[in-house]
Amino acid sequence: MAQRAAESIQVIEACLGQINENKLKDCLKDLHPADIAEALSRVPLAQRIRVMRAAGPERAALVLYELDRDMISPLLEALGPKRLADVLNAMSDDDAADILGELPENQKDQLLSLMEASEAQDVRELLKYGEDTAGGIMTTEYVSLKEEVTAAEALEYLRQVGSEVETVYHIYLINEQAQLTGVISLRELIMAPPEARMEQVMNRRVIYANVWDDQEKVAKMVAKYDFISIPVVNDRDQLLGIVTVDDVLDVLEEEATEDILKLANLDAEDQDLVETGAWQRAFRRLPWLIALLFGGLIAGNVIKGFSGTLEQVTALAFFITAMAGGPGNAATQSLTLVVRGLATGEVDQRKLLKAILKEAQVGLIIGLVAGSVLALVAFLWQGSPLLGLVVGLALTVNITISTMLGSFFPVVMNRLGFDPAVASGPFIATFMDVTSMFIYFSLATLLLL
């Protein structure tokens, strides 16, 4: 019977009750590694070790890769280097490289020396590439054939190697110089006449990535073309590996997280909420917070310049928090929309100017409405129509400016080659703190004194 994911977890938890190692292995046999990993995250280390031992290297490899990174280290130590090398042998080379890449140098070298020579060689190759590049996420376990092979021969070959490669759904064709020349899908292959040679039926327009390409670029290509895998070549067009769509899903989630954190002035490393020490995390966040604090102090210095006005009309101080917050929130909205639009490609060249002009209109409307509301509240609260006019007018102008800046500034940053998400927020916040106070107190001095 078919079953839902939640049921799988229950089955696994029942399996963990099996005392006999063989029975435990049998019990886990048909379950999905991702479910086993999920269940393992809820049990003590001793149970995890039992399961990894009972599962055998092939299954253990699949489960190990699905585990949270912080659970792997203690498991590795408990299993011991020999058994671990067996597990790594059974793992696909890109996954093994991922796990080894996070271990200390000496532990990594020890494990590589215990692994099968050819596996270790593949993994060493992959470890050369930065983890954020196409090379860092590709696998070398793909199917490539010479162009002269027939469809029948290709199918026969797939039957032999099918269980050793990561995907058989696209077969890449190469020439004598190992250069990528074509691709054929398994769907096309089974529909091709058995005697047809690959060069007769393959697609010659292959879209590919370079091994040094950024992983985000590769992920976007796979998403754009609806690929299951994309071939990766070196600078001489030689096929080195493929990136599969399951890794692309991980990359896109990682990149989305990065974008979200950047908008809150955080970096990707801040994401780990448990393992890193509190001091280290605090000091990673402090620079921006202190910078923004100084922005607030510069705004305070502007207020100081208007001490005379403030001393005469103390009520002006009651509106400082609203006057500082409103434009900041409006700018954040506008900034977030444009930064995300640039990241997804929703806002492209064609729409950019239109989007900015529209945002300016939106800013003016929001400013007028919010300003009017504040003017009315100020008038009713403080009983002074002139004070109402001052705070209303100041908020209108400040929100309009901040909304425009929020949409315009990230575009400029982007054009200049900076990451719009990182540079824009703190700059706009500080600029608007200072500008808001200046406009507010200037208008007050002009109209109230």
Place this chain on the structure above:
Amino acid sequence: MAQRAAESIQVIEACLGQINENKLKDCLKDLHPADIAEALSRVPLAQRIRVMRAAGPERAALVLYELDRDMISPLLEALGPKRLADVLNAMSDDDAADILGELPENQKDQLLSLMEASEAQDVRELLKYGEDTAGGIMTTEYVSLKEEVTAAEALEYLRQVGSEVETVYHIYLINEQAQLTGVISLRELIMAPPEARMEQVMNRRVIYANVWDDQEKVAKMVAKYDFISIPVVNDRDQLLGIVTVDDVLDVLEEEATEDILKLANLDAEDQDLVETGAWQRAFRRLPWLIALLFGGLIAGNVIKGFSGTLEQVTALAFFITAMAGGPGNAATQSLTLVVRGLATGEVDQRKLLKAILKEAQVGLIIGLVAGSVLALVAFLWQGSPLLGLVVGLALTVNITISTMLGSFFPVVMNRLGFDPAVASGPFIATFMDVTSMFIYFSLATLLLL
């Protein structure tokens, strides 16, 4: 020769120079629809219409689906309903349903009546489901077979239907009641003995989604299990369709965008920066802005309560912007980390308490450091050690509270069944505005007067 995406775009732009319709069709033949769509976004409407006409229904269908939604409507009108119905016939049923779902009711009905009866029927079925459900993103163009079929018969069947379905890489097995009972991958199929019956070689533990499941849940299942497609069943376990990984990539991007916008108090509809009118967009954003404005005013009322203190020590006003901004920024960081952690599953039950306790420590450290910096600056600037003590102590307390609140509050919201991203930000901002001012002026009254 293999080629990069950028080159494809250039080739297409050159093709558009072809005056003869057949030559244009020939020129576009081998190009990827996604690249054609990208090139079309840069040319005038007249050119787009030419390409769609020249391409023929099959190719036009693929290109049409890749186009930005705002380009489709004018194209539809220019092509006319008859030609358009042909294009929709050639489109996969889930894509056709997506496009028809966005058209006005009468236009939709007209097109459905012009389409082939069986295609129109499939599309009508899909239109029943909400666009955010498994049913809304599934396709009915999949391969299903009876359990008694042999591997050889299955392969022969795939050769016949291969070009009509969206993916042949997983074959789903059903019983007499059309209930899903198993799955076999094409990889397993070609490796199975030709005479083996499906029920002998299929996997019986199929992980599936319900047709009414939220699309985000389905996307997460596909990502978790590294699937290329997932079967979708109704409440009686009958197979209705499949969701393919290319649609899952779109869903994950959509959901990431939604999460990012929510943190800036925006909703998904705000994302469209060009088509919606400025007034409509302004009024969608105003409610939160006004609410936050009132938060600032309540904080202002707290300041009013301390008018006496403020009149005696005007310098207190110079620190209001920094005192309001600092805790807000610290809370945003903490909140963003926890909200994203909850969304990706990085922060699960097992780690939740640990994460919150760690954040509390981080908050204390950040508060102490930022408070000390502000104390020193205040002392040097205003020459009063006591004023330095007041602002430093207040900032320390306020940042510590706001960081704790930023990590704790979204977790509580989540437990209570609210979306932590929507409810937390404005509440914490308002609460901290008020609390910060209260603590700041209370300390000032206590220590300075």
